[in-house]
Amino acid sequence: MTEYKIALLGFGGVNRALTQLIADKNEHWANEFGFKLKIVGVSDLYFGSIINKNGLDAHELAAVPAVKGGFRTLPAGSAEPANETVIRFSGADLIAEATFTNPVDGEPATTFCRWALEKGISVVTTNKGPVALHAESLKALARSTGAQFEFEGSVMSGTPVIRLAKESLAGSEISGFKGILNGTSNFVLSSMEEGLDFSDAVAKAQELGYAEADPTADVEGHDVRLKVVILANELLGAKLTPSDILCKGISGITSTDIAEATKANARWKLIGSAEKMSNGSITASVSPQLLPQGDALAGVSGATNAITFTTNVLGPVTVVGAGAGRFETAFALLSDIVSIHKNKTKIGK
Amino acid sequence: MTEYKIALLGFGGVNRALTQLIADKNEHWANEFGFKLKIVGVSDLYFGSIINKNGLDAHELAAVPAVKGGFRTLPAGSAEPANETVIRFSGADLIAEATFTNPVDGEPATTFCRWALEKGISVVTTNKGPVALHAESLKALARSTGAQFEFEGSVMSGTPVIRLAKESLAGSEISGFKGILNGTSNFVLSSMEEGLDFSDAVAKAQELGYAEADPTADVEGHDVRLKVVILANELLGAKLTPSDILCKGISGITSTDIAEATKANARWKLIGSAEKMSNGSITASVSPQLLPQGDALAGVSGATNAITFTTNVLGPVTVVGAGAGRFETAFALLSDIVSIHKNKTKIGK
Known part of the structure; x- marks a missing residue:
């Protein structure tokens, strides 16, 4: 039985x-996957930090x-955070990085990833910042030290979109x-179809906890843009940065637009997309698009x-x-760990 | 470079x-997957058979x-078929089985699979018959000889539904x-929503090549029932046979039913489903269901x-x-071969 110190x-x-999943399901995973997880350290800006090389009680x-x-x-x-100590001195052989997304330079998460990968410690992350801005260099660093860098959760939470594309659709x-x-x-957009105007719909999203106090990153498409960069670079071999992508959000969509779309049997959706052109270049964009009802x-x-992936x-x-x-x-982090475990088993480590 | 004789x-x-894919893409696959395919034999009731241990020209x-x-x-x-000779004496280390589906006993395809697996030859198939009726014994046989038995294409053609569930959603x-x-x-059903009655809609499907001369297996749900057996057994650990599954098709759906559904903002769909109950038993059914527009x-x-998979x-x-x-x-067969190749690499064969 393999035990990973995380x-x-x-x-x-x-x-x-x-x-919580580790507390509830570690025994079950041992049967299903052939490994257990032992938490050896945690660091957080708000909670502080804790390290125990012999394992912390997940419950x-x-x-x-x-x-x-x-x-x-x-x-x-x-009560104090201790990121560097937790990464470098907790004895972890796996880091689950889930700090906040910084869309400008990906810090401090990128540095955390680097510290780990430099030591040969594999990293699983749900954080769009380091992946969108620095995936290529972080992956190269991982290769050079025999570590792995996985980020399924950075795009669609636990829905396995990167792995579906890279493995099942290979x-x-x-x-x-x-x-x-x-x-x-x-x-x-769905709330506007039910009759709310844009600002009331945003307020409702905030009330329900779907939108943050400042909804800009969500409604102006900045969040989608990072995800498009991640997918285009990972799946289409692009080398895009966020500034390469034309980005238009939904704040310009009016109730009239929505009503006209409904009448035409169509729906406005904020679409992030990328396409490989016949000359090999990649075009990518984020913008509201009017989709006919037949579109998946x-x-x-x-x-x-x-x-929707387009395949030949x-x-x-x-x-x-x-x-x-x-x-x-959190399931995305688990699926990344399962993938790391499979690769390790494969190369006989 | 691994070369599989298929x-x-x-x-x-x-x-x-x-x-055709082998003819066009073998070199590309060598780069992408690290293997090439060499066709060493073909047998077909209509075309006859041909064997060449040194490889046939795919073009x-x-x-x-x-x-x-x-x-x-x-x-x-x-001009004569020669299934047994092709399986046993062509030197193949991989069989792509795509003969017709026999929903009663899965023959002769099941025997073909058995002949191959007994010799340690792996089988990839798109044929529902052997999988729905004999997957358990064929998988056991494969395990006993070190062969592999893969059947992604038996349920949803190339759309990777089995592999998504077993790997990406593990x-x-x-x-x-x-x-x-x-x-x-x-x-x-879609044509009936556009105004055709049931028999005209079937005739249109036949005209376009979607339905066979005898559409019974499709419209009465028998085809779906085999697929539900395959998925329930493979993904939920059921041990169902087709006769365990209540099966009702769409031939009883009238234009009036369709019109009333449209008015209620809903759609009739032929749904195959299975569910694990809290006592561990599996219930499964095939029947027309009225889905609200919000259903995926x-x-x-x-x-x-x-x-749609339901996950905890x-x-x-x-x-x-x-x-x-x-x-x-055909892509499903390729994806099965990729999976076999990965497993072989993994266990160091």
Whole structure:
């Protein structure tokens, strides 16, 4: 039985949900996958940090009170974060990185990833920043130290969109994709179809916890743009940065636009897409598009996400699923760990 | 570079498309996957048979005229089928089985699979019969001889539904599924929504080549029932046979039913489903169901297929794609071969 010593960076919803899953399902995973996870360290700006090379009790961690410095309530816990110590000195052979997304330079998460990968410690992350901005160099670093860098959860939460494309669709020759990659904006558009105007729809999304106090990143398409960069670079071999992508959000969509679309049996959707052109170049964009009812993405309502891959051999393939959620996103981290385990088994480590 | 010697059983649309793919893409696959395919034998009731242990020319094979005994036009070809000889004496280490589906006892395809697996020859098949009726014994036989038995194409053509569930969703705890698993009946229902009555819609499907002269298996749900057996047994650990499944087709759906559904903002769909109950038993059925517009399957029109998996950790995940087509189904065979190659590499063969 393999046991991975895992350290958690960030202890918000996602890593806390992963901790709960470990508490509940570690024995089950041992049977299903042939490995167990032992948490050896956690660091978080708000909760503080805690390290135990012999393993922390996942039940106890998951139950830590959500107060500033909460880890202080545990034996050997501290109210201060200690990212570097947790990465470098907790004895972890796996890091689950789920700190906040910084869309400008991907920091400090990118540095956390680098510290780990430099030491040969594999990283699984749900954080769009390091992946969209630095995937190529982080993957190269991982290769050079024999570590692995996996990021399934950075695009569609636990819905396995990267792995579907790279593994299950291998050989189908993916030539492009278009997706509904932001649940908040899709929820706003669906609410507008039910009669709300844009600002009331945003307020409703905020009320329900789908939108943040500042909804700009969601409704102006910036979040989708990072996801398009990740997918285009990973699946189509592009070398895009966010500034390469024309980005238009949904704040210009009016109730009149929505009503006219409904009359025409069509729906406005915020679409992130990329396509490989015949000369090999990649074009990518984020913009509201009017989809006819027959489009596989037209029926995707509310906070759900979806993506259609265009393939040469197989035609279009669409996957629809959760695009957010604590446990859903924590599942992405698990699926990355399963993938790392399979690769390690394969190369006989 | 690994080279697999492959023999083809059945040379209808699917294996002929696979032959065309091999002709066009073998060099490309060598780069992408690290293997090449060499066709060493083909047997077909209509075309006859041909064997060459040193490899047949895929371009030449794909261009064989579609006439009875057509293989006689090739050097060393015969107008007679020779399934046993091709399986046992062509030197193949891989069999692509794509003969006709016999829903009663799965023969003769099941015997073909057995002959191959007994010799340690791996089998990839798109044929529902052997899988729905004998998967358990064929998988056990494969394990006992170190061969592999893969059948991604038996359910949704090339759309990777089995592999998505077993690999990408591993750990998500699939508790059930419901799907639109027959393109012909879905096309008929879509045509009825456009105003045709049932028999005109069937006639239109026949005209377009979607339905066979005898449409019973498609419209009465028998085809879907086999697919539900395959998925329930493979993904939920059921031990169902087709007779365990309540099966009702769409021939009782009237134009009035369709019109009333449209008025209620809903759509009739032929749904195959299975669910794991809390006591561990599996219930499964095939029947027309009225889906509200918000259901991820409601928007799937025409000959397209789709399936929604219910998972404990990740909520519902839906995949939509081709459910038929020569090249689409041939892609399923390729994806099975890729999977076999990965496993062989893994266990160091």
